[in-house]
Amino acid sequence: MGGVVMSEIEYADVQGLLCFGYAHLTSASYALVRVRNVNAAKAWLRDAKLTSAVAQNAPPSTALNIAFTAPGLRALGIPEPVMAGFSHEFRGEMAEESRSRQLGDLGSNAPSNWVWGSYGQEPHVLVMFFAKPEQFDSFVQNAKGNTWSDAFEEVTSLGTSNLDGDEPFHFRDGISQPQIDWDQKRQTPCTQLEYTNIVALGEFLLGYRNEYGKITDRPLLKPDAASAGLLDALDAPGMKDLGRNGTYLIMRQLEQDVRSFWQFLYEQASGNLAEASQLGAKMVGRTEQGEPLVPIQDRPIPGMDPKTVKQNQFTYESDASGGRCPFGAHVRRTNPRNSDFPEQRLSAIRKLITMMGFGPKGFYDDLTSSVRFHRILRRGREYGSELSPDDALQPAPPNESPRGLHFICLNANISRQFEFLQNAWIASTKFSGLTGESDPLLGNREPISGCPVTGNFTMPGGGSLPRRVSGLPQFVTVRGGAYFFLPSLRALRYFAVVGNA
């Protein structure tokens, strides 16, 4: 591409979260803070020992990563012309009213009910602490240091729990992740005729080429004393790139009503727990153990982590009717595992025919967008105690502590990646030719104009009448959320010094 130079990644400049989920650091907490004193905050940020993405022989026993909201950057005195370089979504914020309609944050999900992040009360900074359990408390204390409470006022501190790879509904989680093309070998723009798990670096890291072969917008600065430490922009000669090696981080606190989930399944299965579990698997799109509902294929999928082949080497090509894995199942909605065309590996002629609108004629054909433009990197953690399906059938004890997921994902383009996924694939009641149903796990069940019922779940019958479960309660409630910018280490230093006398 004109003007875009390939550049090796400087891992020491990238926050570790982009490369690692820190699964071995089983203790974690998220401090959401507001700036109390700008100078103290800047001093704290300047001294903070961030964990970078440099791979170490012995994995670290602690890790610290930091991200900022738009109000947070403004609180630090980032000049408005710099702010204007960030995306509309980031500047507009998650809790904005129009955005709530798109994201399904209505009814009990509405920001006015959030425990953190509602309009006017946004956190400024997200500080993520990860450590081995025995070191956690001392690590957090050391990392905060003496100036923490001068610098910041804590909005909330979110604890996490380690459920050994399960999410609170008791299903295996985090099995499928996109593989980032760190070496920038992927040729873009391209036509993808087959599902691939490799995604262009620029989809997850600002400053590099994305799936369209372009570099996503981010603030570019004229060189001056403050910006001198930043890397150069690869596509704009003479400009400093504040975004490069950084990305956007989306956080949502999703409270899961585990009891209501299993009780509903149990009731639908007329009191048979094995059948309840099967229905649960249809809704999730995987069994509790994480097995997919369609067979594993022999054909390798590019970019598949060899460790996960047994649970991940599949597409829905063999299940075009949704008879095995329903179209509306959570994992099929969130990753339809498709390519740029409704048929995989098609010939040039067939491609042309399809492009002109004369491809497959079936009602359900070609209704889902190509997934490679809508991938996210998930980095969330659970909270609350484990509850087995058996126990979930019992009534809740008084004052039970909530459970759920501190959903965190990373992407370079919030509107095309996270928001598209949440809007068109999760919250939409019209996904893939369906109607009257949103995501069986995450849907808000709110009526929409002209459609009073949105609480269905349809399981195609493979030739016979589809089975439809109705009256799904809302299992997941959004309790908070915000859009953050996860800066590079250089950009963090810029934030810490810009505007200082």
Next chain:
Amino acid sequence: MTPQSNFMVLAPIDPRREMELRQLLDSMNRGPGQVDPNNALLPFAEFDTLHFARFIILDDKTTEDVRVYGLSPRSYPLYLAFLGDVDGDANAFLGKLIKRTGKGLGRIFSCCEEFTSDTDLLAWMKQHHAPAIAAYVNWRGRTVRQIREENALYDALENHTEQNAATFQGLPPRELHEKLRTFVSAEKSAGRLILSPENPTPLGWQIRNLLHMLGLPLLVLIASPLLILLAPFYIIALRRLEKTDPEVCPTTDQKHSEDLSRIEDHDVTNQFSAMGSLKPGLVRLLTTISVLKTVNYGARHITRRGHLGRIRSIHFARWVFVAGRERMIFCSNYDGSVESYMDDFINKTGFGLNASFSNGVGYPRTNWLVRDGCIDERNYKEYLRRHTLVTQVWYKAYPGLTAVDLERNTRIRQGLERSSMTNEQAGEWVALL
């Protein structure tokens, strides 16, 4: 078949009465982006042949962009546009409209230039008609009435199959098809369901359609020796322009972006109106006209029903020149969010998008008319968003229904009307329920 048609009334607003007009239009809404279908001024819901309608004040904020060509922007009057998509003849519809809501319409149009209390409304509207150079109809022949009847059919079938799920589940599809046929015909006899037969296609329309179908290719054929002769010159000129035409894709003003969002996503379908100036010069003008004539021809005679290329989420769309040949407006009604709409276009019909929009001032650089352009995704999206107008009033006759919903319902109805099916056909049909 009842063919669909459209109208667009375009008139300059009397500057002294712009505020009054804005208030009048606002009074038709219950809230931002949500029309009251029974509003006193123009109760859209009373017209059962009206699919979509909108009022827009063509407040084009991008007229300054022509400065990149060294031209000084003209000061255009501010226009009001009133658009609709209807079953049958548009003029006949306007006649009906005036008869029922002439007073309300008169109040709105009285805010325009050259409209006085004794103006003949119908003649005035016809006189201010702005014809589309290209128009797309998702499903030619499907009337509002049919849409409503077929949706009632879907609801009835869903209720019936839910109540009888135990017996119906696992039934061979042909047997189920037969059972549902019987159910529907009983419901029809009892008057609980109506599935009106298609009206005969008007003869005049058939003749005009046939002439159009044959006429354009014939014209091209006759002109082909000349076209072939001119082609190399045209290509050289176009390539030169493509290499030098400046891009104007600054970040959209955050407030404009939020003003647009505020009126979006209140229904599963959204309105879209974008306006801009054409690149100067004959080559660009001729390219625009030829591309759009081709799009129009393709949409009318070639595309598969329910499809615009690969896109199945557009109900109606049209391209119209705004008073002269310098500026153009594109209006559509599409399903889903604007983000998914833009993605669909880029990823599925990027070539068509480039061909039809790249003649607008500032469009991301194309190559060979169809390549690149919108692939510069962020610039393209900023470009489009910046050119998008805030629509004042927007009406849709069937809230909650997407174009794909309409197709499903039509397919269900078509399947029901077949007395016999193969197992495979019946299986596909049952999967629609």
